[in-house]
Amino acid sequence: MANFNRTRKIVKIFTLPDWLLIIFFCFLAVLFFFKVDYKESKANVFYKNKLWQTIDLTENREITVDNGIVLQIKSNKLRVKESTCPHKYCVKQGWSNTIPIICVPNKLAIYFTEDENMLITR
Missing domain, CATH: 2.60.320.10 (N-utilization substance G protein NusG, insert domain)
Structure with a gap:
């Protein structure tokens, strides 16, 4: 139960724009890695x-x-x-x-x- 509460706290730290930015940079990293x-x-x-x-x-x-x-x-x-x-x-x-x-x-x-x-x- 303690790990679940810790995970919820981390999720609450980031706002929606933060998550969108993280997803965007992950997408760019994948594109850069697989560029043709x-x-x-x-x-x-x-x-x-x-x-x-x-x-x-x-x-x-x-x-x-x-x-x-x-x-x-x-x-x-x-x-x-x-x-x-x-x-x-x-x-x-x-x-x-x-x-x-x-x-x-x-x-x-x-x-x-x-x-x-x-x-x-x-």
Whole structure:
């Protein structure tokens, strides 16, 4: 019975506007936690120390940079599929959409960027 009386006292402390404000902030917290973002992933491909192309990662495809250098894009990730370098470290690195891919012998560097847009503004 003592716990029930304590709960009633707490309920009586807050007025209707207080409860509405508490519910409003709880609603905002839930919205903030579950907010929907749309991230446009892009890759900047530098070849021979110059920006060769900016690639959108949302479209699955293969791109030939130069003779023997092939990039593959699939599921918002990119990899170097084929390369003419001797050790092929860039090919062995595999799929990435965050960590840069570097191929020193071919002077190829791929850096990833994300443009965050709220889904509501699209």
